[in-house]
Amino acid sequence: MDAIFIQILNGLDKGAAYALIALGLTLVFGTLGIVNFAHGALFMLGAFCAVTFQKLVTLSVKVRDEGITAFVAYKEQPYLETWFGDTGRIIIDYSVPLSIMLAIPFMLLVGYVMERGLIKHFYKRPHAEQILVTFGLAIVIQEIIKAYFGANPIPQPAPEILAGSANVGSWVGLGNNLVYPWWRLIYLCFSGAVIFAVFAFLQFTTYGMVVRAGMRDRETVGILGINIERRFTIVFAIAAVVAGVAGVMYTPILPPDYHLGMEFLVLSFVVVVVGGMGSLGGAVFAGFLLGVVQSFASMNEVKEIFPGIDQIILYLVAVVILLVLPRGLMGRAGVMDD
Amino acid sequence: MTDTKKPLLNDTFIVIIFAAAILAMPIWLDPIGGNYPDLLQKFAIYGIFAIGFNILFGLTGYLSFGHAAFLGVGSYAAVWSFKLLTMNVIPAVIFGVLFAGILAAVIGFLSLRRSGIYFSILTLAFAQMSYNLAYSVLTPITNGETGLQLARSDPRILDHLFSDSQASAGLPSTDLFGETMSGYPGFYFCAVLLIICFYISMRIFRSPFGLMLKGIKSNQNRMKYTGLNTRPYMLTAFIISGMYAGLAGSLLAVTDPLAGAERMQWTASGEVVLMTILGGAGTLVGPMLGAGLIKYFENIFSAFDDNVLAQAFSFLPDSVVEFVVPVVGLFVGSGWHLTLGLLFMVIVIFLPGGLVEGFRRVVNYFRSGGNAKQQSVEAQNQAGE
Known part of the structure; x- marks a missing residue:
């Protein structure tokens, strides 16, 4: 039971992670009709x-290390710490969540x-x-990132308070030895919030209503x-932001390297197709479904x-889903049917 | 306009010119630094790969993202033939083509039930499955991460049958009835196969079968309305294309008897797509051109580093060199993929027909004296048939 829960x-x-990337992909595909293979790269950029x-x-x-008195020692001190003291230290500690403010x-x-620069010219071109x-x-x-950041993964620490594990077991009554990293729980909640925000935006705002229409x-509209x-351009930008913040929050789980995007891209395409091209709900559902299926398959x-x-x-x-259900799990009729 | 209807060159001429150009590569590539056997072999091998891919993508418009699987299977089959049977390359090539063909039949049978992006994803999924399996469960066959290699203790039944003397120390090398298949002989072996492959591909392009495939590309539904079952045609094209990839894979093993799973990764499939598009999908020589260009730039550009660049720009004043070298350095050496990506984008944006189309445009421009644009477009359409 414990193992299954974990x-x-x-x-x-x-x-x-799959769902967030697939959501952006589907959003772009559903609105602009563009199959965007650079979406994984956006995740990586985030x-x-x-x-x-x-x-x-x-x-x-470099400042004099006051702690060592026997000889003259120096240590690296971040500017922020020099300027703001403890506040600076907190900012550094929380750099990953705070970097969302840069990412958006x-x-x-x-x-x-x-x-505007590239995709616009490809609306009418074949897929x-x-x-x-x-x-x-x-x-x-990918290559530009590699040129500036090198080819090695760069680990990003989660905030210290969230570095440990949560005692998940005691929450659901499964004993005390069932623990799960805090940051991963946060990621789960975060992605839930982002997905909810995107759906709410589309469902409950006038802007979203026009986009859905x-x-x-699109001709009638x-x-x-x-x-x-113009609205679709904004939707594309929103999809990029979703991929970007998904990437930001994923860094403590997996140290990013320039290749990160490609790895996720292939899988997210599988997710999108399984969910059904053009179906937002399908993409999210298929993302979580495939994630769970994969983690069960990796049980010993x-x-x-x-x-x-x-x-x-x-x-x-x-493969099985595509062969049995040609449009994926929730694909609408008339989308990408030849 | 009657004269433009006649093709520029007779088919026989095309093959002869192509063969001459390929066989003379060591001569005309010498001045631009492309004349060493490893690179020449790669030209020929990836040329075969791209020509095969073009039979599927160029003729039918089905974009497969899983051709690397066939390349990998061809390599594995060839190395196993070296290990179990003989170091002669003929059986290795035959086995490579055969196994790739079988795999292509299976994958094609399933994938061709869908079209468009679904087809792409299905082929991609199958190729990734093969790749992941080769890395994990199939390790007894593929030797996992290390890659499949020759060993002195391999049985090599046929070799031992015909010569009872134990081979000299060290690993045996691949051969064609005594001729060692490394260096230039290896290149010529690949080149001859490339020319044969080119000829076959040309025959396919000109045949009723090829026309049928072109019909499927332009409008599959209409072909179906005429009462034609398109599936067998598609499957045949897919299998032929897979066999080409298997041949290329086995030749990779012939020139260097080693097979690794990374040959099956989807980036390798992406590479052959790049080659075909760069040269011009659906044209005869385009894929070969693209394969040659990409492999050439890969070898030449990736050898550049800052020292070489500083020398190349030494005619400039020092301050300019300090600025130019890092900028250019981004695009060469290990960053040559950046150049590739940019080049590729430029081609897709401005010249969807690839280099061959660009060449055609130039030729037509001069032929029509640069006066009538309409005329050149028409001629281009006819030449494209």
Whole structure:
């Protein structure tokens, strides 16, 4: 029972990352009709926002170490600590969550520039060409990051107070030896909040209503005198922000390197297709589903029966679902049907 | 306009020119630093890979993201043939093609039930499955991360049958009836196969079968309305294309008897897509051109480092060099992928038909004297048929 509970948590956690990326992908696909292979790179850019922010706040100066009196010793002291004392120390400690404040405007800008500069010209082109050009863009972004940050993963510490594990077991009455890292729980809640925010935005605001109408029938919305393209540009930027903040918050779980985006991209595409192209709910549901399925497949008991199943389960599920349900789990009719 | 309807060159001429160009590569690549056997072999091998990919993507428009699986299987089959049967390359190549064909039949049978992006994702999923399995459960067959290598203790049944003297110390090398398959002989072996492959691909392009595939590309539904079952045609194209990839994989093993799972990773599939698009999908020589260019730049550019650059720019004043070298350095050496990505984007944005289309545009421009744009577009359409 304990093991199953932990695996569900693990799976939801993994699924949260998939769901966030897949949500952005679907949003872009549903509105603009663009298959964006550079979406994983946006996730990675978000992660590197956190890295940059951390570098910024820990810019240091060499000062005399007062603690050592036997000889003249120096230590690195971040400027923030010199200027603000304890407040500075707290800012440094919380650099990962705080870097969201850098990530949001940055990703908005990246999304806007990307859509206006490149994606805009590919609305009418075949999907294959969209895939190819965004794939090229992903390579470019990836290589630029590699040139500036190197090829090695850069670990990002979670805030000290959240570094330990939560005693999850005692919450649900499963004994005291059931623990789970705090940060992963936070990530789960965070992704839930982001997903909720996106859905609320689409469902309960006038802006979101117009966007949804545009997803259904963009021509009619255009005839009604609404500049739907402009709104879709904003939607693209929002999708970029979602990917970006997902990346920021993921850094304490997995140290980011330049390759991070590609790894997630392949899986999130599988997620999107399983959920059904163009279905937001499908993408989120499939994300969590595949996350849970994957973490169950990596249990030792399962691996003993089906050796190697943990390596292929995601793809296997995707293949089976696609062959049985051509439109994925929740795909709408008329989307990407040939 | 009757004269433009006639193709520029007779097919036989195309093959002869192609063969001459390939076989003479050591000569004309010498001045631009491309003349060493390893690189030449890569040209030929990836040329075969790209030509095969083009039979599927160029003719039918189905974008497969899983062709690396066939490349990998071809390599493994070839190395196993070296280990179990003989160091002769002929059986290795045959086994490579055969096993890749079988795998392609299975994957194609399932994947071709869907089209568009679903097809891409299905092929990608199958290739990633093969890759992950090769790394984990299939380790007895693939030797996992280390990669499959030759060993002195391998049985090599046929070799031992015909010569009872134990081979000299060290690992045996691959051979074609006594001729060692490394260096230039290896290149010529690959080159001959490349020319044969090119010829076959040209025959496919010109055949009724090829026309059928082109019909499927332009409008699959209409083909179905005429009462044609398109599935067998698609499957045949997929299998042929997979066999080409298997051949390329086995040749990789022939020139260097080692097979690793990373050959099956999806980035390798992406690479062949890049090659085909860069050269021009759906054209005869485009894929070969793209493969050659990418492999050439990979080898030449990635060898550059800051010292080489500083020398190259030494004619400039020092202050300029200090500025130029880091900037250019971004694009070469280990960062050459950046150049590749940019080049690729530029091609897709401005020249969706690849280099071949660009070349055609230039030719048509000069032919029509640069006066009638309409005319050149028409001629281009006809030449594209």
